[in-house]
Amino acid sequence: MIVLHGTEPAFGLPQASPFAMKVEVLLKLSGLPYALVQADMRGAPRGKIPWIVDEGRVISDSRLIQAYLETNYTIDFTNDYSGRALAYGLAIERMLEDHLYPILIEQRWASVEDLSLDTSQGFDRAPAMQRLWLQIRAGWRARRLIGLLGLDRLTSAEKYALVCKALDALETAITGQLYMLGGRVCGVDATAYAFLAALAAPQFRSSYGAYLRKQVELSAYLARMQAEFYPDFAG
Template sequence: MMTLYTFGPAFGLPDMSPFVTKTELLLKMAGCDYRCQTGGYAKAPKGKMPYLHTGDAVIDDSTLIRFYLEQSHQINFDAALSPAERGIAWAFEKMLEEHLYYISLRDRWAIDANFNKGPRKIFKRIPALIRGFVIWKVRRKMNTKLRIQGIALHKEADIIQLAKKDLDALADFLADKTYLMGDTLCAADATVYAFMRSALCPLFDSATHEYALSKPNLIAYCDRISKKFYPEG
């Protein structure tokens, strides 16, 4: 049985990381036999989650895990798509993973009220004597990451505008379709679901969250996939 190393459910989400949720949904879509294991962050090969232990190898990136499933388990997530449609689906995945993700990360880690409601709780097991220093160090590292990526260099109004453009593009393309590319799930749906669940998380107050709530088709999309793959809530 394969083991998926995760952070674990948090903030009312299947996992605090959308990349973990994406990967677990791919495993569910593929019908794979797997189990989730928390507490493996210290041994993460690239210092990030998720990673998948197959018994023979460790796959240490959500997209590389997808490729592994396709190549080693003969699963074609995009079998119903034309080459052009596959390109569109891939572009939406990268928009969410390489752009909207950093806005969401900034909303959670750089806004004090959101940090205190969410990420701060990650550190509760650290001894109180050093907890404050560790939190300061990790937040500084996160803020540096956001500045290097570029999103933290923008004004608040510009960040909001960028987030809205992403959500508009996704909602307009989804329209009234059941899934991103039509009536059949594809690999990109795992990514879209994970990142929209994150954006719609009611715990965090942000313009991104408020704007996502204004898109009824994105809400309905998440509800459909939740009922299909996460009926327990």
Template sequence: MLTLHQAPAAFGIGNISPFCLKLESYLRMTGVPYTAKAADYGKAPKGKIPFIEEDGSFLGDSQLIIEHLKRKHGDPLDAKLGEEDVARGHLVRRVLEDSLYWHIVYERWVTQEGWQVYKPVFEAIFPPVVGKLIVPMIRRGMTKAMHTQGLGRHRPEEILEMGKADVSAVAMVLGDKPFLLGENPASFDAALYAFIVSIIAFPVDSPLRKYTLEQQNLVRYCERFQQRFFANGPLHAPRQ
């Protein structure tokens, strides 16, 4: 049995981490059996979550894990996709993971309104005394990482316009299709759901969240995805 090591649930969705939520979404979409538990960061092979334990081995990085699962358990979602669809899905995933992700970081870790909501949720991952000491250090590290990545060098109004451009592009590609590439879900839908719902569900009425909620096709998409793949427990805490 595969063990998924991940962060806790919050905000009415399965995980505070969009990367963890992406991987669990993929597992549910493909029916690969798994159990989930709170991550032991000391075992994380790449020093981050999510990671899996399978057959006595550990593997990190959500996308590398998905590619491993395809090789080991088959590829029911993407096997019949054409090259153009695979390329389109890849580009959307990279926008979500390498660009829009940093807007999620900004909303949660940098803005004061977001931090007031996110801080107690993130602190709860650690023992009480440890959390109070280590979380401010992690926040400083995330802020520094945003500056190194580049988004943190911009003014708030510039950051907002960049985030809106990402959301608009993703909404345009989705259009009125049930799933990103058509009538049937593909592995790329795991990322689309995880990152968009992470913006929508975060309970701070930021300009980026308001803009995302205005994209009704994205809202309906998240509702449809959650009902199909998380109907038996969208609010679950990691299973021990």
């Protein structure tokens, strides 16, 4: 059985980490048996979550995990979409993971708006004395990433405009269809669902999440995906 080292439910989400949630949805799509355990960061390959262990092999990074499942178990996450559609899907995935994710973690761990929130729930398994340190470290890493990408040079209004433009594009993309690429769920939806759900989490006071929750088609898409992949999760 594949063991997924991920995160526990937090912030009204099935998993605190969108990357871990993405991998879990991929595993659900694959139909392979798996077990989810709380990751211990002290043993994290590459220093990040998630990773899987399969018959003694350790694979980390969600993209490499997907490639491993495709290669070793002959899983077809494309669901027979055309090459053009999959190219379009890859652009969606990269926009979410490389463009929106840094802003998402800034919102979660370094936003002045959210500093009063109890973000320690993301570290419930850690000893009480370590939780504050883990929160501080998460905030530092978020600010460092934002700085490396140059996003700290943008005003809040400028970042908001960038996020809204991306969300408007996704709202247009999903309009008139059930899933990101059409009428069939595929691997692209694992990424889209995980990252959009994380951005929409109402526990955070972010204006980005509020804007997303007003998007009719994206909100309906998130509800469909939760009903399909996490039907028993109440949030």
